[in-house]
Amino acid sequence: MPDENYAIDVRGLNKHFGRHHVVRDLALQVRRGEIFGFLGPNGSGKTTSIRMLCGLLVPDSGSGTCLGLDVIRQPQEIKRRVGYMTQRFSLWEDLTIQENLEFIARMYGMKNIKTAVAASLSRLGLSDRRKQLAGQLSGGWKQRLALASCMLHEPELLLLDEPTAGVDPKARRDFWDQIHGLAASGMSVLVSTHYMDEAERCHKLAYIAWGKLLATGTAAEVVAGCGLTAWEVSGSRLSELAAQLRSLAGVDQVTAFGNVLHVVGRDGQKLFEAITPVQESTPHRWQPIEPSLEDAFISLMASADQVFET
Amino acid sequence: MNMGDRFSFSRWWGIVVKEFIQLKRDRLTFAMIVGFPIIQLVLFGFAINSDPRHLPTAVLAADNSPIARSLVRAMENSDYFRVVRQVESEAEADRLLTLGEVQFVLTIPEDFSRKLMRGEHPALLLEADATDPSATGNALSTLSGLGAASVARELGGSLAYLAGKPDPFELRVHRRYNPEGITQYNVVPGLMGVILTMTMVLMTGLAMTRERERGTMENLLATPARPMEVMTGKIVPYILIGLIQVSLILAAARFLFAVPMQGSILLLYATVLLFIAANLMLGMTFSTIARNQLQAMQMTFFFFLPSMLLSGFMFPFRGMPDWAQAVGNLLPLTHFLRLVRGILLKGNGLLEILPHVWPIVLFALVVMSVGLKLYRKTVD
Structure with a gap:
């Protein structure tokens, strides 16, 4: 029985184009x-x-409803x-x-x-x-x-x-x-x-990558779900610092935002250990911050690449 | 694809209206529709000739004397004639000629050899289907010298007195349907088929691929419009264009080239509609396969060239080798040419054209079912 509270409620949708598996086991719930x-x-x-949700493409497998109507039939x-x-x-x-x-x-x-x-x-x-x-x-x-x-x-x-x-x-x-x-x-x-x-x-x-749904929820939930730790660095000669930081284990992302750098790691402890020597040897200002949605997405994309490119 | 859904006339009409508006804005296409027939007509007013052999011939021999038999053999030896039938009556001979099953009918009168021996200068009658003058021209010119030589061989011994005289008999040739052997009579009706094939297949081929290329197909598919509504709705304007082209050519045939119109014009238009439908179906099917307009164009030419070469438009059909005739018989244009020539020049009625109607119907049905199957209801 379709749940009337959902405009979209699908599970396990798959679509192949030839040998490409374009959508993998997509599950999605959108409330009215x-x-x-x-x-x-x-x-x-x-x-x-x-396109599968609006009746333009027929999924290879999966089930679900769109406005209470069966997406396959x-x-x-x-x-x-x-x-x-x-x-x-x-x-x-x-x-x-x-x-x-x-x-x-x-x-x-x-x-x-x-x-x-x-x-x-x-x-x-x-x-x-x-x-x-x-x-x-x-x-x-x-x-x-x-x-x-x-x-x-x-x-x-x-x-x-x-x-x-x-x-x-x-x-x-x-x-x-x-x-x-x-x-x-x-x-x-x-x-x-x-x-x-x-x-x-x-x-x-x-958030979807390589045909697979990686995260879902409110913006705050998605960010929290990634479990990231972030630091903001400001000061001079940031591009040199960025190159140095990128080579460190424990640092997953270094992104420039105008006059500051965002340094992000999936493991907060490892990140702290990696950046501590740098903090002491260079005259930059370091400040812990809340990771942004963009940090979360870049992290999701990078981890998806690691899984699918091997 | 769920075909159970009801065909909606208002949706279908919406597509028709849209196609007309787009056509109206596309000046170049419009110019081509009118310009193409006129240019072709002028160019092909001067015809191409060829020299076909082994033309099917029926013999109505009321006199089965050695002289008559030798004459028939001599005709066959000339390579131009191939006797396919011995007929019993004039009515049967006439029927074969009208249906186009034979190109010639040779009538040897009852008392031919008797009169010949008496030196009475008897007459032989050769009736030719001259709708395509280039197909019969060379055969006829060979025949005039042939008669005297062949009979002379038989006239040894006691009949030697006849051999000395110039023509022991007279050969009367009736060019049926096109007595003066005017090539335009053949080419102009033929052009009708060629022009329709070209424009109908191309236009519809482009119509659908254009939607895909511009990305508007996705929008069309996202609406509840059914494949049947889209396909047939898109065809309607082109049927009208085809009829305009046919009328232009017919007017030119009548007033510019004075082509006789023996048969029913209504019947002609009916066959034209059938032929247009067959070509539009093909164009639609091409457009379901082609990824872009260029491919649709290439496919059209891939179909158009053999149609033009193997249908009997460029070269007399009977002048082609067997395999080429077999291929030609699959093409709707081949049958359409026979229909148009039959109706215009021979005054064929419905019964006589039927053998050439069903191959076109069959072609249209096969192509349409392939097209509907391939129509990408969904965008993959």
Whole structure:
């Protein structure tokens, strides 16, 4: 019996393309009204996972529900109730804004196409430019149009595949405000992204690498789960220091953030032992800090690489 | 793929409308649709000739004398004629010619040898299917010298008195369906098939791969649209384009080249629709296999060249070796050419064209089922 509290509830999803095992035993639970962030390096299987959730791809194995509908047996029903925004702009560039929206509305078999499209255009603030070809829009406007088109049929779940790639910070912020507004009104959202600030705006996160889910939970839970210890170093000639630190056992990551270095280790004791001699011999200021979400992700990615590249 | 879902007319109509809008914006394609037939017509108005041999011939021999037999043998020895049938009646001979099963019918009248011996200068009748004049031209010119030489050999001994005279008999040639042997009569209707093959396969081949190449396919697939709706919806505008092209060519055939139109124009358009459907199905199937527009283009040419060369458009069909004829018989264009020539020049009716209708239907059905199977409902 599907749990009504979950918009997405899947287990053991697998997908192969030829000999490539693209998604391995994916399990995911997204509550209704939740903004769920989906993170991972390029080629980690995020897009494939999203396509399986919206009925575009049939999983090789696994089970589960999307809006209470079976992901294997009811892809057609799922399509009707899910809005999917592709990674690449996938509306028709040789159709006008209005024609694109009308076409999508027809594909979903909507009743009042004219009024729905007009309402969507005015919400977008594009009523005046509705006769403009979609191909002539700037990146930010294309993204807005794409979001409007996948929400035209009033879906209960939005699947957004890197919706803000190549969009300026102002447009990104507007976009996220809109997403939060939608979630507040009950919409469930699964969004994949590479941006840390966006990840931190999600209610919950999942991190996937090499097709495998490595961590899931709130941002704080994901960071805590990695068990990292971090130090911040400030002072002069940081790049030389960074090179020196990287060669030490016990130091897993050294990352420059502007005028400071983040020195991170998976084992706090070992890290302390490794850096103590350096602290004493160089005139830098050292300060223990809370590891950031980015530290956590880089650590996750590195450990995943170690497992899969051997 | 769950095909049980109901076909939605409004979704299908949405796709049709979208295709028309996109077509309207694509000026270059539109220019090609109109320009292609006109340029081809002008270029091919001047035809290509060839020299086919072993043309199937039926003999209606009312007189079975040694002289008549020797004449038939001489014709066969010329390599141009191959006697495939001995027929009993004029009606049967006529039927064979109309169906295109034989190229020639030789009629030897009852009292041919008697009249010949009396020196009465009897007549032989050779009827030729001249729809494709280049196929019959050389055979006919060989025949005029042949008659005298062959009969002369038989006329030894007591009949030697006849040998001295110039032509002991007269050969009457009836060029049926195209009495003046005008090549345009053959080429112009043939062009209709060639142009349809080219544009229909290419256009649809591109239509689907364009969606994939631009990434819009993913969007289309994410909507509840069914494969059947997408495929047929995309085909509709091109059916219309095909009909426009056919009308252009027919108008040119009528007013520019004065090609006679013996048969029913309605029947012609019906066969055109069938042929268009077969080619569109092929284009759709190509586009399900091709990864990008370039590949779709290459596949179209891979199909187009043999169609043009082996269908009887470029070279007379009967001039080709057996294996090439076998390949040619698989191609819809081969049968379409026979249909169009049959209807336009011979005035064929529905019953006479049936043998060339079913191969096209079969081709369309096979190609469509392959296409639907390959249509990537899902994006992998």
